[in-house]
Amino acid sequence: xxxxxxxxxxxxxxxxxxxxxxxxxxxxxxxxxxxxxxxxxxxxxxxxxxxxxxxxxxxxxxxxxxxxxxxxxxxxxxxxxxxxxxxxxxxxxxxxxxxxxxxxxxxxxxxxxxxxxxxxxxxxxxxxxxxxxxxxxxxxxxxxxxxxxxxxxxxxxxxxxxxxxxxxxxxxxxxxxxxxxxxxxxxxxxxxxxxxxxxxxxxxxxxxxxxxxxxxxxxxxxxxxxxxxxxxxxxxxxxxxxxxxxxxxxxxxxxxxxxxxxxxxxxxxxxxxxxxxxxxxxxxxxxxxxxxxxxxxxxxxxxxxxxxxxxxxxxxxxxxxxxxxxxxxxxxxxxxxxxxxxxxxxxxxxxxxxxxxxxxxxxxxxxxxxxxxxxxxxxxxxxxxxxxxxxxxxxxxxxxxxxxxxxxxxxxxxxxxxxxxxxxxxxxxxxxxxxxxxxxxxxxxxxxxxxxxxxxxxxxxxxxxxxxxxxxxxxxxxxxxxxxxxxxxxxxxxxxxxxxxxxxxxxxxxxxxxxxxxxxxxxxxxxxxxxxxxxxxxxxxxxxxxxxxxxxxxxxxxxxxxxxxxxxxxxxxxxxxxxxxxxxxxxxxxxxxxxxxxxxxxxxxxxxxxxxxxxxxxxxxx
Numbered sequence: 001x002x003x004x005x006x007x008x009x010x011x012x013x014x015x016x017x018x019x020x021x022x023x024x025x026x027x028x029x030x031x032x033x034x035x036x037x038x039x040x041x042x043x044x045x046x047x048x049x050x051x052x053x054x055x056x057x058x059x060x061x062x063x064x065x066x067x068x069x070x071x072x073x074x075x076x077x078x079x080x081x082x083x084x085x086x087x088x089x090x091x092x093x094x095x096x097x098x099x100x101x102x103x104x105x106x107x108x109x110x111x112x113x114x115x116x117x118x119x120x121x122x123x124x125x126x127x128x129x130x131x132x133x134x135x136x137x138x139x140x141x142x143x144x145x146x147x148x149x150x151x152x153x154x155x156x157x158x159x160x161x162x163x164x165x166x167x168x169x170x171x172x173x174x175x176x177x178x179x180x181x182x183x184x185x186x187x188x189x190x191x192x193x194x195x196x197x198x199x200x201x202x203x204x205x206x207x208x209x210x211x212x213x214x215x216x217x218x219x220x221x222x223x224x225x226x227x228x229x230x231x232x233x234x235x236x237x238x239x240x241x242x243x244x245x246x247x248x249x250x251x252x253x254x255x256x257x258x259x260x261x262x263x264x265x266x267x268x269x270x271x272x273x274x275x276x277x278x279x280x281x282x283x284x285x286x287x288x289x290x291x292x293x294x295x296x297x298x299x300x301x302x303x304x305x306x307x308x309x310x311x312x313x314x315x316x317x318x319x320x321x322x323x324x325x326x327x328x329x330x331x332x333x334x335x336x337x338x339x340x341x342x343x344x345x346x347x348x349x350x351x352x353x354x355x356x357x358x359x360x361x362x363x364x365x366x367x368x369x370x371x372x373x374x375x376x377x378x379x380x381x382x383x384x385x386x387x388x389x390x391x392x393x394x395x396x397x398x399x400x401x402x403x404x405x406x407x408x409x410x411x412x413x414x415x416x417x418x419x420x421x422x423x424x425x426x427x428x429x430x431x432x433x434x435x436x437x438x439x440x441x442x443x444x445x446x447x448x449x450x451x452x453x454x455x456x457x458x459x460x461x462x463x464x465x466x467x468x469x470x471x472x473x474x475x476x477x478x479x480x481x482x483x484x485x486x487x488x489x490x491x492x493x494x495x496x497x498x499x500x501x502x503x504x505x506x507x508x509x510x511x512x513x514x515x516x517x518x519x520x521x522x523x524x525x526x527x528x529x530x531x532x533x534x535x536x537x538x539x540x541x542x543x544x545x546x547x548x549x550x551x552x553x554x555x556x557x558x559x560x561x562x563x564x565x566x567x568x569x570x571x572x573x574x575x576x577x578x579x580x581x582x583x584x585x586x587x588x589x590x591x592x593x594x595x596x597x598x599x600x601x602x603x604x605x606x607x608x609x610x611x612x613x614x615x616x617x618x619x620x621x622x
Contacts, residue, residue: 028164030077032079032098033079034081038054039108040052042079050068050134050250052068053249063108064500069245070160074099074101076097077096078098089107100124103123107122127497134250135172135247149179150178152175155172176191186215191261204267204268210260219516223418223419233471237269239416241257241258255500263340269312271405273340275340278301282303285299295328298344298345298348308406310340313352314397355373355410356401358373362374363453363458364453364457381471389418389422394444395445395453396451423608436607437531437538487529517608518612526611536550557576570585577611593619596619597616
């Protein structure tokens with residue numbers, strides 16, 4: 001009797017397990033739907049369903065399903081199939097299961113209601129390891145948002161983690177295009193505002209987030225590594241970021257870096273919220289009258305209490321400063337935008353402009369008492385992030401400072417905007433400076449009056465040098481680990497998404513616009529490692545820091561270089577993997593303009609190593 005009871009219990013448990021499994025499979029499934037000429041899949045998770053449309057490459061006619069990492073296997077269930085669906089000649093009906101294979105293209109045919117045959121060459125690709133963010137706009141497309149910088153729309157958002165858990169879904173009050181140089185790229189960056197504060201993807205809780213397109217980052221690692229350095233240095237309020245796959249209205253947009261925004265608030269720049277106070281004291285603040293004088297601008301508010309903090313300000317250029325509502329110009333001519341409070345009163349602008357101007361004059365005059373007002377630790381940390389990464393925007397724009405209420409010091413940070421770093425920017429206007437791993441941002445601040453010269457004037461002070469060397473030496477073990485395994489771990493995390501991103505964007509690279517130095521993704525990763533290793537070796541030598549030399553990556557193979565002019569190929573050369581091309585083929589400078597890399601369109605540099613077969617082209621003078 002007991003034996004039969006036990007067998008019955010086991011049978012019940014087996015049946016229950018099967019039913020749970022079937023239920024789970026139903027909820028965690030990919031269903032292919034046909035709607036006329038439109039093909040898409042419903043990605044069904046236990047708590048959400050999101051659509052992924054078939055993307056068609058207009059140049060070669062191939063089509064792709066870019067599936068998110070939450071998809072657990074390669075099975076696709078057929079949903080509504082129109083008047084017929086064939087894959088490689090086999091007819092599929094609703095409820096049938098199709099299993100796709102990687103790196104394989106399928107002939108897919110559908111028939112619409114009017115009897116028209118539609119044919120597709122379809123490849124399935126799938127991400128791995130990273131979350132997916134699905135955003136649907138009210139208009140159903142991104143045309144308006146992408147048309148002009150700062151255009152915005154509302155919609156809804158769903159965040160699904162790699163394990164299939166739906167972490168967040170809600171209305172999305174705002175998605176807006178953003179960026180300066182980065183906005184001009186085909187792949188746009190964005191800012192989003194959630195309906196409530198939430199810690200997305202393990203980051204700090206907040207309602208404002210940024211989506212960085214990583215267009216100018218060949219390895220897709222620059223921004224993340226720079227922010228990692230700041231965090232390692234212990235900089236307060238450091239922006240955190242994580243990679244995600246982004247979908248707009250069912251269309252894959254590529255791999256992005258989701259980051260916390262640079263704004264005042266808990267989980268962001270955690271200082272006194274002066275904008276909140278201004279709004280409480282001035283209910284009609286959105287209708288406040290703006291004012292602009294020669295060196296100051298802001299708003300005329302009726303009621304102002306606090307003036308000594310908190311402020312978030314940004315060193316800006318003349319062009320960007322002109323578009324800001326709040327700001328000031330120091331006696332030395334440096335422009336600062338006031339980012340927070342967003343409605344700075346005249347009294348508040350007077351206060352913070354006077355405060356920063358006093359610090360600026362102390363820096364210009366070499367007054368050692370400057371450290372009573374300018375925080376040494378944060379300035380040194382920001383300098384190290386800028387110097388190690390060789391940031392092209394250093395002290396020009398995207399350089400933030402903040403001052404809290406009741407605190408006499410101005411702090412540097414959070415650091416921001418590191419897409420053009422680690423040797424990634426070799427455009428002609430830069431004259432090759434920022435691929436030269438022996439260049440210094442200290443020297444760079446001498447070149448233009450618009451560059452804030454605080455690094456230059458404070459660099460040689462005993463206080464700065466002592467703190468800088470201590471912090472730099474503390475960083476070296478971390479860099480050893482990053483070059484040994486940390487970067488490879490990042491690559492393993494994102495390489496499946498990068499592969500999808502490259503398929504979508506590879507034919508849209510703008511030559512000469514820093515869309516990666518190399519065509520092969522892993523060559524770009526090697527270059528990032530190469531630059532960091534060379535940079536650290538140089539800095540250790542310059543600062544007299546004993547260290548074991550950081551090795552540059554090389555697989556010992558030879559790469560073939562081809563030299564071409566308008567008339568055709570004029571020479572070839574074999575170069576070792578990881579070796580810098582110091583002596584390219586000679587040419588007649590009176591007849592030709594100089595060698596450029598055929599893939600990137602950038603000018604040849606003796607500091608750029610060879611990590612793949614490369615072509616160099618030399619155009620005639622017109």
